[in-house]
Each structure stands twice: as C-alpha cells, then as structure tokens.
Amino acid sequence: MKLVNSGAAPELRGPGRPRDEEARRRILDAAIELLEEVGFSSATVDAIAERAAASKATVYRWWPNKASVLTEAFRETWAPNLAFPETGSLRQDISEQLRNFSAFLITRKGRLLAALVAGAQQDEEIATALREIWIVPLRTASGKVLGRYRASGELAVDVDVVQDLIYAPFYYQLLTGYKPITAAYADAIADAVLAGVMRRKP
Amino acid sequence: MKLVNSGAAPELRGPGRPRDEEARRRILDAAIELLEEVGFSSATVDAIAERAAASKATVYRWWPNKASVLTEAFRETWAPNLAFPETGSLRQDISEQLRNFSAFLITRKGRLLAALVAGAQQDEEIATALREIWIVPLRTASGKVLGRYRASGELAVDVDVVQDLIYAPFYYQLLTGYKPITAAYADAIADAVLAGVMRRKP
Amino acid sequence: MKLVNSGAAPELRGPGRPRDEEARRRILDAAIELLEEVGFSSATVDAIAERAAASKATVYRWWPNKASVLTEAFRETWAPNLAFPETGSLRQDISEQLRNFSAFLITRKGRLLAALVAGAQQDEEIATALREIWIVPLRTASGKVLGRYRASGELAVDVDVVQDLIYAPFYYQLLTGYKPITAAYADAIADAVLAGVMRRKP
Amino acid sequence: MKLVNSGAAPELRGPGRPRDEEARRRILDAAIELLEEVGFSSATVDAIAERAAASKATVYRWWPNKASVLTEAFRETWAPNLAFPETGSLRQDISEQLRNFSAFLITRKGRLLAALVAGAQQDEEIATALREIWIVPLRTASGKVLGRYRASGELAVDVDVVQDLIYAPFYYQLLTGYKPITAAYADAIADAVLAGVMRRKP
DNA sequence: ATCTAATCGAGACGGTACGTCGAGTCTTCCC
DNA sequence: GGGAAGACTCGACGTACCGTCTCGATTAGAT
Secondary structure, three states: OOOOOOOOOOOOOOOOOOOOHHHHHHHHHHHHHHHHHHOOOOOOHHHHHHHOOOOHHHHHHHOOOHHHHHHHHHHHHOOOOOOOOOOOOHHHHHHHHHHHHHHHHOOHHHHHHHHHHHHHHHOHHHHHHHHHHHHHHHHHHHHHHHHHHHHHOOEOOOHHHHHHHHHHHHHHHHHHOOOOOOHHHHHHHHHHHHHOOEOOOO | OOOOOOOOOOOOOOOOOOOOHHHHHHHHHHHHHHHHHHOOOOOOHHHHHHHOOOOHHHHHHHOOOHHHHHHHHHHHHHHHHHOOOOOOOHHHHHHHHHHHHHHHHOOHHHHHHHHHHHHHOOOHHHHHHHHHHHHHHHHHHHHHHHHHHHHHOOEOOOHHHHHHHHHHHHHHHHHHOOOOOOHHHHHHHHHHHHHOOEOOOO | OOOOOOOOOOOOOOOOOOOOHHHHHHHHHHHHHHHHHHOOOOOOHHHHHHHOOOOHHHHHHHOOOHHHHHHHHHHHHHHHHHOOOOOOOHHHHHHHHHHHHHHHHOOHHHHHHHHHHHHHOOOHHHHHHHHHHHHHHHHHHHHHHHHHHHHHOOEOOOHHHHHHHHHHHHHHHHHHOOOOOOHHHHHHHHHHHHHOOEOOOO | OOOOOOOOOOOOOOOOOOOOHHHHHHHHHHHHHHHHHHOOOOOOHHHHHHHOOOOHHHHHHHOOOHHHHHHHHHHHHOOOOOOOOOOOOHHHHHHHHHHHHHHHHOOHHHHHHHHHHHHHHHOHHHHHHHHHHHHHHHHHHHHHHHHHHHHHOOEOOOHHHHHHHHHHHHHHHHHHOOOOOOHHHHHHHHHHHHHOOEOOOO
16 A cells, blocks of 8 residues: 655655655756857767766756756756846836846856757757746746836836846847857946937937 | 959859859759768768769869858858848847848758857868858948947947857857747847846936 | 586676677678678678677677678677697698688688688788687697697607698688688698609608 | 981981980889888889879879889899809709898898789789880800700709799799798708609608 | 666767878969 | 869768666565
C-alpha cells in the first residue's frame, strides 16, 4: 500500500536511487558559466557535462535537449531584480528605471541576456522562456506603475508603446554593439521619450 | 546617378582565370533560398553548393565560413531597401520609413535579420558584417535626411537618439516576438516618438 | 595451446560502455571487402563505415587514419597463414612453405600485400605496422624451425640470410610483376637456394 | 618560308609557339626532387608546378596525369649505370655487381626506386615504366654475361632464377627496411647464392 | 539482510555538418 | 598557339557536436 504524503510533498517516490539534486545544480551552473564565457552555440553539452563532473547521460535523462538545459539554467539563475521605482514622478520613475536597466545590462548577466535572445531565434523553447522569465515579468512590473500614470492622464500614450520605446534601444545596443550602454545614454533616451523628438511649438 | 571613374582602370586584373561572377550569384541565391526554406542553422554548405551547382571548394575559396556566405547573401538581398524618404515633412518621412521597414521585416527575408543578429552574438565576424553591411548603411542613409531637420531646428534631439528610438522597437519585436509588427504599430511608434509620451501642458 | 592467466584479471576494464567488438569486426571486414573489390586507394573511409553500418567517428576513434584500418584489416585476414611446416627434412620444409606462400600471394588477398608495401613507402605508420604485424612474425615463425637446422649443422648459413633468399623473390615478383608466381617457380627457388647456383665440383 | 633543319630535324612544326623545352625540364626536375623528398603520393601536381615555376595547365598539356609525369621523370633521369662486370670469374662478377648494386640503393636515387615500386602498385603506367627502364635493362645486361656462364656449364641453374636470387633480397630490404643494406650484406648474399644454404656432403 | 529498481559517471555509438586538400579541367591575359 | 596564373568541379579526408546507448557502481525503499 502506498501512503500519500501528508501535506505538501508533491512527488511520491517508488524505490530506486533518487535524483541527485546536486548534480542538477552543477549542470545548470556549468551551463550558465559556459554561456557567459563562450555563447550559446559554443556551449556544448559535452563541455557542460565535463565541467559539471556529470555525464551526458545524466543531462539527457532530465532534459530533452541542449536548449532545455539552457532554458532551465536561465530560469533558475534569473531573479529579475529590476523592480520598477515608484516615486510619484513619471519622469523620475523612468529615468531611474533606465539607469538601473543599463547598469544591469553591462554586467555578466546582461551579456547572458544577449545569448538568451540569440538562442531564442533558433529554439522556440528558449523563445518561450525568454518571454516568460524576462520580458513579461519586466513589463508587468513596469506596467503596473505606468498604468497608473496612464489612468491619471499624465501619460499620453498606451503603456505598451511606452515600454517599447524605453526598453528597446537598450536591447538594440546590447545586440548590435553599435554604441556603448551608459548612464548618459539612459538619460538621453528617457528625455527624448518623455518629451518627443519634435520641436515644441512655442 | 553613377559616376564613371575618370582615368584609372576601375579594376585592373592580373593574369589567371577571373572569378566566376555567375557562380558567386548562384551561391548567394542558393543561400538565400535555403535560408528562407529551412532557416539559418539548417542551411548547410553542402546543400548550398549543390543547389548552386558549385563545389564546396568554391564556396570556401571566397567565404571563410558558412556564416559569411549567409551574411553576404542577406546583404545582397536587402540592398535595395535602404532608401529613406524625403518628403519635406519630418512626420511624414519617419512615418513612411517605419511603414516600409515594418513591411519588410514581416517578409520571410525580413525574418532572416533575426537569425543574423543571433549569429552576431557568437561570431565576431558576423557581428562586424552586420554592423558594416546593415546597421551603419541604414543609419547613414536616414542620418542624412534627419540631419537636415536637425540643422533646421525642427528636430529637437540628436539624430542618433532619434534613430535608436524609431528603429529599436522593431528589432525588439522581431527578436522577442512579443507583439506582431504591423503598419498600425509603425504609426503608433512614429507618433509617440515625435510627440513624446508625456501629456503636453495646455 | 592457450594458457589461462592465473589469478590476475585478464582484462580489467574501467567504467564506461565497453568497445563494441562487433562493430570492430564489421569495420575490418568491410575494409577487407572493399580492398579486394576496389583496391587500396579507392577504399574510402566513408564507404567502409557505411558498409560496416558504423559511423566514421567510430572508425576514427580506434584508428588514427585510413591506412591503419586497412593495415589492421590485412593483418587479421592473414594471421592464420603464418604456420611454418616442420617435417624433419629441411628441403621439404622450405619447399612446402614456399608453395604455401606462393599459393597465398596469388589470391586477391595476397595482392593486398603489394598495396601495403607501397603504402609503407610513404607512411611511416604503415611501414612500422608492416614490420611488426607481418614481416617480423613471419620471420620469427620460420626462424624457430630453421634455427634448429642451423644448430644441427644441416644449414650452412645464417637463418636471416636463408629467409631473405627464400622469401625475397616472391616479394620481388609480386611488386614488379616481372614473372607470374607459380608452384613451379616456388620449387625452382627452393632448389636453387638449397643447392646453390654454381656447378658442384665432381 | 621555313627552313628545314639540315640533318636530323625530325619534328616538322605547325604555326604557333613551339613547346618550351625548358619548362619541360623544370617540371621533370621538380618532380624528381619532390619524389625524393616526400615520396610518391605526397608529390602533388600543384607542388611540382609551383617548384617548376610552371602552371598546372602546362603539366597537363603534355602529360595525361600525375603518374605520367613521374614516369617520364624517371625515364629521363635514370641512366641505369650499373654495368654488369665481366671478370671471367662467376663468383667475382656476382660479388662485384652486388656491391655496386647495394652502393647504388643507398643513394638518393636508390630511395627513388622505392617510390617507383610503390607507384607501380597504384598505376599501371608506372609499373610498365619500372619494367622498361629498370627491371628489363638490368636483367638484360646481367643476363648476357650470366648466359655465357650458363652455356659453359659453370652456372647450374637458369639465368632468370639466379637473377631473382641475387637481386630480390635488396629490393626486399629497400622496401621493408628490415635490415640495412651494406657491402657485408651483399657479400653474404653472393656467397649463399653461389654455394647454396645446405651443408655439402663431405 | 537481502532484493529490486532507479540513478550516477564514463564513455562508445550512429548520424550529420564542417572546413581542408588533391586531381584534373577550364578560362583569361600575355607573349 | 604555348604558357603562367589561377578559378572551377568533384570527391575524400579527418574533426566536432548531438542525442542515444550500455557498462559497472551507488543508493534508496520494499521484502
């Protein structure tokens, strides 16, 4: 007879050796490290397994393919620690957020975002993960605050469009390397988005 | 209009069989076709060579690797689409350009840009090619026109920032798939960039 | 007769999937077949792998290059033919051995020896393999028997020289195609070597 | 009007530039040099052409394939400068010849012979050349002298067999590298062939 | 205290693409 | 028309990565 775990324990286990959680962690950590070092398609499964001191079989027992490993590695590693500020001033909120965002992008994790976006082009799983773990949470968080400005009439255009305008330039720079991402750049974008690029009629 | 080089030979050729320009075209065409049919990473060099009725050796004589072939193929396909309109009205110029740009991005060929940006994250060669072949020429073309508006005072912010604001959202959507790219979206971006997102004081 | 290793494990194996001995056999068999069908330089590794239902990677995991595969395939095929007769009569031993040797050389497999010797001229690896796998074992086997005749005084010259005299002519014919190799030729060589070519003084 | 070369001129010529005999020589010399340096199959046509400061087209205009070039190179270079001595003594004739032969084999040209034999296994043209320019002339020369000893009864076995016995061991050593070729070796072979390997009855 | 079953590291396997190299052909310009 | 230069097709080579597999060795719960 089988007992149902009282309370929370979701995973009822039969006999046999249980999954080695430490190995799982080592694999995910190795995956992240390699991604940061060599990029998406150069992070081979062999290399991940070797660095994790695990075997390829273990990798493929728990993930159906390379993309899934990387996807889960992203999910686990990524705490989207980019709370949207709420100072009461629209200008200040956006300005602060963009400075924080640009500071984040130039960290190692920021570069990882580039690898993630790249991976998303080749693999739908990664594309989904990108949206779920990063794009949507970020927009939801900022959307709440911006929504209030929109409701109050202080914001003249739809929240979605505002979000595109303020965030997209940083992705663009991150992915094309056209210009370096700096605090000054963040300010320039914030100002231009808020006031528009056309001269105001006097 | 095309200027004829006065005097100096346009391309002085040494001895030896000249490069077979037709083969070059066949290879690039085959590359584009395969890119559209099966995507970036499934377009193999063998398949390109076979479809082009060329040999792999010829491919590798002129391009150092698979990525270079695909990059150049992409550039050749896109070259005609660089024109920036010049109607005299800043609003209309930007609006038209963004409609054209968005129309292009949703074609199959447009989707290739995503693959190219992805490739650039792992391969510095592609990154360089992307900048030199695509980013810079596009910005130069639009920069000329926008520069005049800036000089006349009609444009209140630097040309570079304007370019980031108007183009980046489309890259963002292309790469994240968050929202579909449509003509309406192009208009919304154009309007918001021109007027700013903040309510105007009456 | 085979000795069983007392005590110690005959072949202590580390962890990991053991080598697939069947695949090894299939590869060597395929190599021999192709060698016989199309010759040394037309037997490609791709063809060997395909016929063996193996992958090229497996071939190259165990042999450093094409020549090594073919060399080992050759050795495996020839291993049974090394026996040197021992009838008690020097004349008969040599005569029988040369008839066997000549009979072998004119089979298709025998012709492979020519290819092997040719390969050895350009590839030190093949040269080494040829010596270690073929030349030396053959001479060792015949050397044991001839050594006894030498010790008993029946043989008037050094074993090494005798071996050169009896075997070399067959290599010579095999490689130059000057004369066909027949049983009669084998007998003629045997007689001449034993008695010498000079008329005996009465 | 065209003058006929007085005397010998065998080749009446059409219009156009005549064949560049110097280029022909350079190609053949380069072929021989490369053969000596790197062996038969590593002497590529590209390398030959480059060393000869000629073009591949010139090579292929005059020779149908790589083997033919090498064949002709052999023929041109090779003066079979191995006259068979005729001292009146069978023993001395053979002894001297084998010393000369062994001295020849350890020169660069001797090593070339190994390449030639190797090439003969892959190419019938080379095999024919080997016989025509080397094997047959050498045997013909020695056959004349040996024939007289055979007629006088001093030689107890057929000339062909004698030739095989005295020459073959040197080819064997040349091609297998089993033992070094020295004057002492030559003497040992000569003695054994003349007297036979069996103990003489008292 | 076994027995059973699932997991682990190690590493070989089939498959498939990559990028390189040699043979032999062809094309252009120069003499 | 010959010759140097050099591009071309064809096809084999040897390498690398993916995802699968098969070992012996562990490690639990079930008996």
